Amino acid sequence: MSLPTSRHSHTQYSNGYSNGYSGGYKNGHASYYKDESWAMSPQDSKYHPKFRKSAYARRRLFLKLGFVFLVVFGFSLLVSPSLRFTVFSAIGLGYSLYKDIPGVEYHDLSLYKGSATGWQRGERILFLSPLRDAEAHLPMFFSHLRNLTYPHHLIDLAFLVSDSKDNTMNLLTDLLKKQQSDADHNQWFGEITVIEKDFGAAIGQDFSNRHGFAAQGPRRKLMARARNWLLNATLKPHHSWVYWRDADVETAPTSILEDLMRHNKDVIVPNVWRPLPDWLGNEQPYDLNSWQESETGLELAAKLGEDDVIVEGYAEYATWRPHLAYLRDPRGDPDVEMELDGVGGVSILAKASVFRAGAHFPAFSFEKHAETEGFGKMCRRMKFTVIGLPHYTIWHLYEPSSDDLKHMKEMEEQRIAHEKEEKEKAEQKTRLEEGWDIKKDKDTWDKDQKEIIDAALKAKEVEKGAMASKGTGKDSGKTPDQDLRGSREGPIAHVDEPGVGVLTTEDEEKKGQIVGHENGRVKQNKLPVEPTKQESQFA
Amino acid sequence: MGTRLQRSSPFRLLFALLGLLLFLWWMIQPSSHSPRTLNINLPDSSPPTPTAALTPPKTAPGINVISMNNLTATANPLKNSERLLILTPLARFYDEYFDNLLKLNYPRNLIDLGFITPKTHAGNIATLKLQDALRKVQHGPKKSRFNKITILRQDFGTPTGQSEKERHAMKAQKDRRASMARARNSLVFTTLNPTISWVLWLDSDIIESPPSLFQDLAKHNKQVIVPNCFQRYKENGVWKERPYDFNSWQDSETALNLGKTMKDDEILLEGYAEMPTYRALMAYQRDEKADKHVEMLLDGVGGTALLVKASIHRDGAMFPTFPFYHLIETEGFAKMVRRLGHQPYGLPNYLVYHYNE
Numbered sequence: 099m100s101l102p103t104s105r106h107s108h109t110q111y112s113n114g115y116s117n118g119y120s121g122g123y124k125n126g127h128a129s130y131y132k133d134e135s136w137a138m139s140p141q142d143s144k145y146h147p148k149f150r151k152s153a154y155a156r157r158r159l160f161l162k163l164g165f166v167f168l169v170v171f172g173f174s175l176l177v178s179p180s181l182r183f184t185v186f187s188a189i190g191l192g193y194s195l196y197k198d199i200p201g202v203e204y205h206d207l208s209l210y211k212g213s214a215t216g217w218q219r220g221e222r223i224l225f226l227s228p229l230r231d232a233e234a235h236l237p238m239f240f241s242h243l244r245n246l247t248y249p250h251h252l253i254d255l256a257f258l259v260s261d262s263k264d265n266t267m268n269l270l271t272d273l274l275k276k277q278q279s280d281a282d283h284n285q286w287f288g289e290i291t292v293i294e295k296d297f298g299a300a301i302g303q304d305f306s307n308r309h310g311f312a313a314q315g316p317r318r319k320l321m322a323r324a325r326n327w328l329l330n331a332t333l334k335p336h337h338s339w340v341y342w343r344d345a346d347v348e349t350a351p352t353s354i355l356e357d358l359m360r361h362n363k364d365v366i367v368p369n370v371w372r373p374l375p376d377w378l379g380n381e382q383p384y385d386l387n388s389w390q391e392s393e394t395g396l397e398l399a400a401k402l403g404e405d406d407v408i409v410e411g412y413a414e415y416a417t418w419r420p421h422l423a424y425l426r427d428p429r430g431d432p433d434v435e436m437e438l439d440g441v442g443g444v445s446i447l448a449k450a451s452v453f454r455a456g457a458h459f460p461a462f463s464f465e466k467h468a469e470t471e472g473f474g475k476m477c478r479r480m481k482f483t484v485i486g487l488p489h490y491t492i493w494h495l496y497e498p499s500s501d502d503l504k505h506m507k508e509m510e511e512q513r514i515a516h517e518k519e520e521k522e523k524a525e526q527k528t529r530l531e532e533g534w535d536i537k538k539d540k541d542t543w544d545k546d547q548k549e550i551i552d553a554a555l556k557a558k559e560v561e562k563g564a565m566a567s568k569g570t571g572k573d574s575g576k577t578p579d580q581d582l583r584g585s586r587e588g589p590i591a592h593v594d595e596p597g598v599g600v601l602t603t604e605d606e607e608k609k610g611q612i613v614g615h616e617n618g619r620v621k622q623n624k625l626p627v628e629p630t631k632q633e634s635q636f637a
Numbered sequence: 638m639g640t641r642l643q644r645s646s647p648f649r650l651l652f653a654l655l656g657l658l659l660f661l662w663w664m665i666q667p668s669s670h671s672p673r674t675l676n677i678n679l680p681d682s683s684p685p686t687p688t689a690a691l692t693p694p695k696t697a698p699g700i701n702v703i704s705m706n707n708l709t710a711t712a713n714p715l716k717n718s719e720r721l722l723i724l725t726p727l728a729r730f731y732d733e734y735f736d737n738l739l740k741l742n743y744p745r746n747l748i749d750l751g752f753i754t755p756k757t758h759a760g761n762i763a764t765l766k767l768q769d770a771l772r773k774v775q776h777g778p779k780k781s782r783f784n785k786i787t788i789l790r791q792d793f794g795t796p797t798g799q800s801e802k803e804r805h806a807m808k809a810q811k812d813r814r815a816s817m818a819r820a821r822n823s824l825v826f827t828t829l830n831p832t833i834s835w836v837l838w839l840d841s842d843i844i845e846s847p848p849s850l851f852q853d854l855a856k857h858n859k860q861v862i863v864p865n866c867f868q869r870y871k872e873n874g875v876w877k878e879r880p881y882d883f884n885s886w887q888d889s890e891t892a893l894n895l896g897k898t899m900k901d902d903e904i905l906l907e908g909y910a911e912m913p914t915y916r917a918l919m920a921y922q923r924d925e926k927a928d929k930h931v932e933m934l935l936d937g938v939g940g941t942a943l944l945v946k947a948s949i950h951r952d953g954a955m956f957p958t959f960p961f962y963h964l965i966e967t968e969g970f971a972k973m974v975r976r977l978g979h980q981p982y983g984l985p986n987y988l989v990y991h992y993n994e
Contacts, residue, residue: 202787202788203787203788205790274700283694289701290698290699330825459953462976
């Protein structure tokens with residue numbers, strides 16, 4: 099279509115249209131074009147219905163596009179700090195401040211507050227892991243790191259290696275070097291810091307030591323110091339989030355950072371369970387440090403001394419608090435949230451602003467708690483939201499305790515003994531089947547058997563006669579057979595009585611002469627047995 | 638509505654759209670060729686773009702291994718080349734403050750500076766003034782440059798009203814000091830890098846101190862030590878001085894008992910007639926004739942000038958933004974230091990001077 103035509107016809111049309119509908123201004127406005135700038139020819143004044151329609155549609159499309167663009171822009175201006183940053187820097191106070199001065203960094207902390215979709219906005223996460231004698235867990239830990247779906251270059255890794263007697267340090271640097279020289283650039287992480295600091299821990303790191311009740315207070319305080327040192331040494335102004343993760347997590351969703359971040363809470367923890375061997379029930383809540391405060395807990399806290407630390411999960415301090423771990427439903431909605439007062443440290447995602455504001459892991463008894471539980475308490479005190487996800491579960495490594503190990507050893511011994519027995523049985527069986535010619539021996543066997551039975555029967559008949567003459571006077575109306583039948587307590591084994599303990603053949607059993615078996619021996623009764631009333635009652 | 642839409646020509650619409658696009662381009666355009674990004678501190682050194690933070694770097698960032706086992710904080714910091722971090726919450730910029738800062742005679746290559754300014758008009762002005770002052774220093778000879786300087790803008794609001802009267806109104810104190818505490822925490826926990834041994838808190842209104850302030854305080858080799866803060870004033874044409882900072886004190890029975898009767902979220906304040914605490918204030922313990930280096934034990938400290946071993950902050954000692962044992966900010970800090978098992982000290986005869994408004 100030709101533009102001049104369109105322009106012209108449009109003017110015409112609009113003029114006539116507004117004449118019909120509205121007042122002076124619009125008329126005048128339209129005639130402005132007509133008089134001043136638009137040349138007209140008679141043939142153009144014709145009405146072009148077809149064209150009018152398409153022009154109309156086009157105009158509407160333009161308008162719609164413009165409108166949509168405006169809305170999108172306005173919305174992204176509201177939502178995206180980076181866009182706002184560029185826009186504001188163009189019109190507002192110069193954000194190019196301090197750019198020309200060597201050795202100076204300028205940060206507007208309000209750009210690093212953290213949002214629900216940080217991975218889209220380039221929000222940096224500080225990923226923190228305190229390590230001690232963790233050599234065994236490192237390869238697994240790095241496989242988790244590799245699998246993280248959050249953009250790796252936005253994750254700054256920081257480790258604290260303290261009081262390690264094994265090869266943690268060397269293995270860690272090797273693995274990090276390997277990671278950073280990966281052919282896939284998307285595998286590279288951001289800044290990496292490894293801090294070495296020994297605190298002189300007196301308490302061992304194996305499961306029974308570290309979870310013994312008496313060891314918990316001082317141990318937690320020491321862990322708190324380690325966490326604080328790591329955090330303070332590596333937290334930079336440009337971090338929006340801080341993620342704490344223990345090295346001994348066995349299974350976790352690869353999108354855990356995004357999953358937790360989406361909730362946009364100040365502090366958020368998943369549920370932590372651990373898998374167990376089947377003889378212990380397959381699975382078990384692991385992290386009992388995530389809980390809601392209870393009345394009992396507060397009462398208990400009020401009774402304790404200033405420096406005492408309540409440690410959750412021990413019978414010594416029964417607090418009756420609702421634990422995040424116990425509220426898990428394997429089929430529950432993973433997005434369900436629950437307010438917490440204490441948190442566990444296996445996996446914590448927190449906004450960096452929480453730590454900037456001063457929240458930390460108390461290395462002293464803060465409201466009767468230390469370390470991560472104290473951190474939860476402190477965050478609540480500072481009015482931050484502390485949330486747990488009861489149905490979003492990560493799995494901690496199962497480390498057998500010394501009791502478990504003992505039990506496992508016993509089980510192993512039993513298993514070996516059982517296998518040995520089975521093997522012997524099987525061997526005996528094959529020996530029996532292979533070693534004997536059963537057909538050949540059968541005749542002699544039958545012959546021998548018959549002779550034995552005959553002899554036994556003869557002997558019994560003699561004894562029976564003797565007993566009948568003995569017993570008539572004593573047992574008033576009671577036959578000896580009734581004695582042998584047993585009672586409510588079960589069949590009686592009259593081992594030492596006459597007539598008992600004699601081997602019988604199948605024939606006799608069929609005739610009903612065998613009453614029962616006891617201890618591998620056979621009780622015998624010559625008379626066929628009919629169930630009495632008493633017996634049927636207890637049958 | 639329908640009529641108006643119909644009356645505009647496609648050309649006009651085109652113009653409008655073009656105009657809009659031009660406007661948008663103009664708004665976004667500066668960032669496309671100037672080195673401005675959301676994340677200024679990208680480990681990547683390649684020229685950043687607005688989306689630099691969203692794309693992976695071109696070279697893999699390296700691995701820093703830092704041992705903090707040999708980090709010392711001793712009575713003679715210069716001998717071990719111990720690094721000092723001077724932190725200042727900067728509500729207002731005074732030239733006298735900066736001049737005094739430049740007079741400190743500890744080697745500047747061992748000094749890091751940290752400032753935090755509120756996002757208010759006053760904060761903007763302070764930021765700009767500081768920029769000018771720092772530009773002069775950092776463009777000077779290499780020897781006189783500070784090792785590193787970090788300037789932060791607060792990500793939280795400040796209670797308004799910074800005039801002397803408003804600032805000291807008892808009701809406003811809690812909010813003001815909570816905000817101040819938060820500023821201090823934001824500053825120390827983001828600038829305390831692993832090589833630093835000492836942290837010196839120096840308020841922006843400290844305009845006079847001995848040039849050897851740091852060495853003199855470090856000489857005592859205490860975890861936390863605070864000098865006495867006075868103020869010079871003119872009376873009938875004669876310069877006199879008077880105590881200024883009342884936050885350094887030894888606790889009293891009265892104050893402790895008062896604390897016991899208070900609710901959890903109430904705070905004890907010093908220097909208000911409505912709340913007599915009868916604490917032993919360091920401000921009043923000054924003896925002009927006595928030795929400058931006399932020490933005294935303290936239970937609360939002021940923050941106008943305060944030297945702290947970095948390890949204390951690393952252990953977690955911070956400035957409570959909430960009533961901690963009914964104490965807040967620097968006084969709460971002293972309490973937290975004591976909860977962590979250390980003792981703050983004061984030097985009643987060693988003076989620094991506060992600006993007189």
